[in-house]
Amino acid sequence: MNATDKSLVVVSAGTSDPSSTALLASRAAARIESLGAERGLAVATRTVELRTLARDVADAMVTGLVSPSLQRALDAVRDADALVVSTPVYKAGPSGLLTSFFQVLDNDVLIGTPVVLAATAGSARHALVVDEQLRGLFAYLRAVAAPTALFAAPEDWGGGLDERIDRAAAELLALVAGGFRDAVRGDAWGRYQHSYGSGGGTQLGIELDTDLMRLAAGGA
């Protein structure tokens, strides 16, 4: 990968193989790659299939112990220039596996990372799950979600989906090409609230110039 190449990580919570959730994500990723290439931006995609990490995610939730394979997935997400996140909808919400994975992820690692959000469901009645539920999770993580979310009920696979994928891909590429994440992290990193160790090892040094640190040093 050249220095100017961009890494895209697909996180899919689809449970079957093949799954329509993974398919939606990979169609989005393919479009991001091809549109990127048209614009002189080489995008390399890597996929994290949460299905294969379900036990590890559950272990991490209850004991805090992160397995080596889960750590590799978390590192890939941390290091990605952009993400496509795709989940099935269950009981009117995103898959618990997906939300659990992002709850295990350190708080600060997605600051400024562009994300395309995607979901599949058995009925169009679930269409707002992405915008009303998933978007909030990524807002908390201070990632920047592309304005266009992807949603596919069974009838959507016929037509209209490609147009939305084009839009989402264009939005994501604009954020990536514009260097949004680097600009935020370079200039404004210190203005975000951080806690020790929350940046997956990427955070800057320990801040010494704080009231608590002065109290630690005798309070003078």
Add this chain to the structure above:
Amino acid sequence: MEFGIFSVSDVTRDPVTGDTPSEAERIDAITRIALAAEEAGLDVFAVGEHHNPPFFSSSPTTLLAYIAGQTRTLKLSTATTLITTNDPVRIAEEYAMLQHLAKGRMDLMLGRGNTAPVYPWFGKDIRTALTLALENYNLLHRLWREDVVDYSGTFRTPLRGFTSTPRPLDDVPPFVWHGSIRTPEIAEQAAFYGDGFFSNHIFAPSEHSLRLIDFYRQRFEHYGHGPAKRAIVGLGGQAFIAKRSQDAVDGFRPYFDEAPVYGHGPRMEDFMQQTPLSVGSPQEVIDKTLTFREIFGDYQRQMFLIDHAGLPLATVLEQIELLGEHVVPVLRRELAARRDPDVPETAPTHAQLVAAKYGDDAPRQPRPRANRGDNVTGGSPYLDTSAAPATA
């Protein structure tokens, strides 16, 4: 290097027999465990502090004083003493008393406690826990070093002319460890005062403890206590030993699988591979423990969690024997051979602290003046100091 065992004082159902010991049985057991530690040639016994079931250790100094009376060489310590919900005045008093009774064979480790409901029982709020810990220790540090303290802070009643009694043994405060997993401010405070820093080092890969220990070492040097390598570092850990590796694995698995701290999660083998837990033959435990030095550098104290998760007393005593007979002697030899000669072998002992303060002179023995109801109107309460009111 000091080797020791610690208990968090949980009363937990034995998953093999199904029996839950009574508090009385566990309290009897813990004293036997401590005595066995001394018999086995271990250096330190430490106990935690909790104020909620299923734990019994709400009064660590009472327990440790009893053990001090039954032992001759064992150092008594805590894991940890709550610097948040305890009044630092009470900590100063109780641990100075323990220090006298134990003839200096003690130190203590401070921690915050992370059980939110406990805080309000003592009139505190967990949201201020870190500030509480830092401010309380700043006061505790003074109470052990100044005969008369004037103080006002955010959390407790101000003090006017307060003397914490008894003064520390030989007027030398107990050595203090600060325990923390992920709080830079605690490492900073340990470094500022030149105290010890302890990493729990049980639940996560060793590398997770490294960053804060390195920060502590660097700040220890910054504050002029000596080079970073001479900073005083302690580590926790857990081992379960049997002569044959497979017996250890089989013997510990039911306890691991249901342990309140590990259980119902990863497989024990994964946990062994990824964290400091060692379950195996003496040689396997030795090999793994030696890797800690490679990761953290020469350090001063290695503690093993010994009796949790419902492990029966007989098993715990057997573990202590195996540690003392087959593991610790080898580790002492191997670590001594590898140790940088400029690095202290142990946390400062009372005798070393006395020598550092007085050289060849006799230590101060404070004798109170007669008939003092309080210190508010007078100067020093002790005969060897000027009675004139201190001029501010």
